[in-house]
Amino acid sequence: xxxxxxxxKVLEKNDELAARNREVFRSHGIFVVNMVSSPGSGKTxxxxxxxxxxxxxxxxxxxxxxxxxxxxxxxxxxxxxPVVQIITNGGCHLEAHLIQDALGTIDLKxxxxxxxxxVGNLVCPANYDLGENMKIVVASTTEGDDKxxxxxxxxxxxxxxxxxxxxxxxxVNCHLEELKSNxxxxxxxxxxxxxxxxxxxxxxxWCIWLKEQVTSKKYEV
Amino acid sequence: xxxxxxLALYNSDSLRKSIVMHELSIAQNIIxxxxxxxxxxxxxxxxxxxxxxxxxxxxxPDSLKFSFQAITAESALCNARLITEHxxxxxxxxxxxxxxxxxxxxxxxxxxxxxxxxxxxGTELHxxxxxxxxxxxxx
Numbered sequence: 478x479x480x481x482x483x484x485x486k487v488l489e490k491n492d493e494l495a496a497r498n499r500e501v502f503r504s505h506g507i508f509v510v511n512m513v514s515s516p517g518s519g520k521t522x523x524x525x526x527x528x529x530x531x532x533x534x535x536x537x538x539x540x541x542x543x544x545x546x547x548x549x550x551x552x553x554x555x556x557x558x559p560v561v562q563i564i565t566n567g568g569c570h571l572e573a574h575l576i577q578d579a580l581g582t583i584d585l586k587x588x589x590x591x592x593x594x595x596v597g598n599l600v601c602p603a604n605y606d607l608g609e610n611m612k613i614v615v616a617s618t619t620e621g622d623d624k625x626x627x628x629x630x631x632x633x634x635x636x637x638x639x640x641x642x643x644x645x646x647x648x649v650n651c652h653l654e655e656l657k658s659n660x661x662x663x664x665x666x667x668x669x670x671x672x673x674x675x676x677x678x679x680x681x682x683w684c685i686w687l688k689e690q691v692t693s694k695k696y697e698v
Numbered sequence: 699x700x701x702x703x704x705l706a707l708y709n710s711d712s713l714r715k716s717i718v719m720h721e722l723s724i725a726q727n728i729i730x731x732x733x734x735x736x737x738x739x740x741x742x743x744x745x746x747x748x749x750x751x752x753x754x755x756x757x758x759p760d761s762l763k764f765s766f767q768a769i770t771a772e773s774a775l776c777n778a779r780l781i782t783e784h785x786x787x788x789x790x791x792x793x794x795x796x797x798x799x800x801x802x803x804x805x806x807x808x809x810x811x812x813x814x815x816x817x818x819x820g821t822e823l824h825x826x827x828x829x830x831x832x833x834x835x836x837x
Contacts, residue, residue, distance in 0.1 A: 629803035
């Protein structure tokens with residue numbers, strides 16, 4: 478028997494393509510956010526509120542990732558923001574090469590912020606670098622407070638956590654402080670925001686922080 | 699791109715081929731690494747592929763083995779077995795200098811609970827080595 482030593486990262490091909498995407502973004506001066514969450518946490522609603530808040534002061538473009546339908550892209554387009562829809566046909570996450578393909582259809586000139594809304598899934602997207610500056614994880618109060626413990630990968634790799642549906646706290650079995658402390662046990666550096674897309678509570682605070690990241694380029698990698 | 703021209707739907711064949719469920723996609727990536735290292739005429743001799751999986755890599759070893767087996771069953775790689783090695787989540791504490799392990803992925807020292815830690819291991823997902831049977835002697 479002979480043994481061939483390999484020692485290679487399984488996802489190195491994706492990582493290489495992500496590095497290429499990152500170079501494209503850097504050369505155009507674009508700050509890129511990869512939004513992840515479980516299905517139904519309100520990623521698209523957070524995105525809508527974010528676009529409403531930021532679209533007049535930042536040039537924003539969106540890439541939507543969904544298993545089926547362009548419903549989310551329609552919601553973004555209704556706000557007058559350029560958007561490309563990627564349909565994965567059953568695939569549970571976006572990969573760097575899909576972003577590379579999508580970039581071919583976007584006019585990147587002048588874009589300051591690109592928001593990629595990943596497929597709703599708290600497992601797989603954590604493994605796939607797309608070339609983003611940071612991941613933002615959305616968790617909603619209706620999902621309970623133990624999500625960070627059950628899906629640590631996503632919370633470990635994120636820069637910020639938006640706790641959505643904060644207005645529903647009185648009606649659901651979710652302890653806000655527990656949710657926060659669980660998330661911080663996995664990732665003590667997480668920036669935590671509390672938001673409601675219905676009452677718009679916390680949206681301004683999150684958007685001001687995001688805009689700061691875009692303009693300060695602190696996250697440049 | 700103009701506002702409103704948004705329906706660039708990606709339904710290509712390359713997409714169908716490359717995007718699949720999680721562990722299946724990981725298994726495909728492992729097979730591609732084998733392809734790059736081992737010439738196709740030697741695939742029948744590949745008896746094992748050793749993979750390191752970190753405790754918090756988000757991979758279920760049994761699902762990965764199942765996926766790998768499912769993809770390779772009808773191929774020249776049908777003799778290859780996927781062997782997984784579990785790597786614990788290990789952190790080094792900058793406060794009390796101890797090294798501790800936990801399976802939950804807590805970024806916290808197991809001794810003094812400080813969060814000023816450095817992750818030493820547990821996030822990896824690596825192909826380590828490929829085992830080949832020697833070519834049979836011609837009698």
